[in-house]
């Protein structure tokens with residue numbers, strides 16, 4: 583139980599907190615940092631759903647011996663001066679969300695956290711509570727719901743709540759795959775790219791993959807990706823043959839959602855498609871999976887299969903359109919929670935009432 587002294591101040595206005603959460607990323611592009619990060623990530627039963635004892639042997643006996651060094655090499659290619667791209671973008675998004683949502687009133691605090699690695703969700707929630715938040719909106723930055731991502735954030739918040747005495751009122755963004763503001767922001771990102779670089783023959787919308795088994799077990803992720811793809815194609819007025827939804831980042835030997843991104847790109851190149859534009863609508867921010875796997879590796883695969891022009895379209899990151907979409911989603915979920923400042927008189931009246939009920943006077 584978290585019992586850090588938390589003054590119950592009667593004259594303090596109650597605040598609303600927003601916690602923007604993304605997946606997580608290593609602290610450094612090094613083998614030890616990758617081992618710590620992958621051990622936490624891949625031990626989550628929401629991420630790898632095979633019997634624990636068997637998975638423990640595979641994870642510690644094979645994966646954590648080989649993958650950290652391989653992944654560290656990849657992270658080095660995309661690492662920024664300020665840190666991992668995912669963390670850098672998420673921090674910028676949270677700062678901008680603070681001012682966009684903050685325009686509603688100063689009683690909103692915005693923080694960011696990572697499901698794996700730092701800053702941890704529990705630390706950020708403690709900080710929001712210490713700042714006076716009694717209502718918190720948890721905003722997983724995953725447009726499409728999946729048990730491996732969204733539900734895992736909910737698990738972590740629930741674990742924190744179990745250890746916490748004064749649990750705030752909590753709300754969660756479940757998904758925003760068909761939010762009109764999000765679809766419009768994606769369309770604007772594509773149009774801006776076309777205006778700058780010209781238009782490829784096909785638009786490939788590449789989403790992070792999931793094991794196919796999760797679809798059969800009822801995870802809505804696949805359908806939500808397809809719906810995002812269809813809505814984006816409609817918004818851009820694309821013909822059926824001009825776009826394709828694909829799935830990237832396969833992990834392990836089992837079958838994942840198909841069609842796979844890289845084989846699809848190669849087949850397109852071999853089939854005479856000279857130019858493609860690739861966007862990754864399921865990632866709120868650029869990260870290893872987009873910058874290395876798509877913008878570097880998939881590009882090389884497409885060109886070596888005979889393609890001529892490969893254009894990667896950046897994620898929404900902190901673009902004005904993307905931030906407007908994120909703000910719209912947050913505001914919709916904040917409805918009914920008072921975020922307007924309380925007047926000085928109202929605060930004084932509230933304190934007087936509290937003192938009349940025997941509470942110590944606050945300064």
Ligand SMILES: C=CC1=C(C)c2cc3[nH]c(cc4nc(cc5[nH]c(cc1n2)c(C)c5CCC(=O)O)C(CCC(=O)O)=C4C)c(C)c3C=C
Pocket residue numbers: 605606607608628629630649653666668724728730731790791792793831833864865868869870871
């Ligand atoms: C956007 C949604 C994501 C889903 C769905 C998802 C499922 C999922 N991922 C793995 C395994 C790995 N993913 C890794 C990186 C990674 N994954 C996402 C997002 C989703 N994952 C992001 C944003 C990132 C990038 C993190 C970064 O630091 O930039 C990795 C680590 C990198 C590597 O070693 O390759 C692994 C591993 C599984 C098994 C899974 C679904 C079951």
Ligand SMILES: [Fe+2]
Pocket residue numbers: 790831
């Ligand atoms: Fe992943």
Ligand SMILES: [Fe+2]
Pocket residue numbers: 804805808
């Ligand atoms: Fe489906």
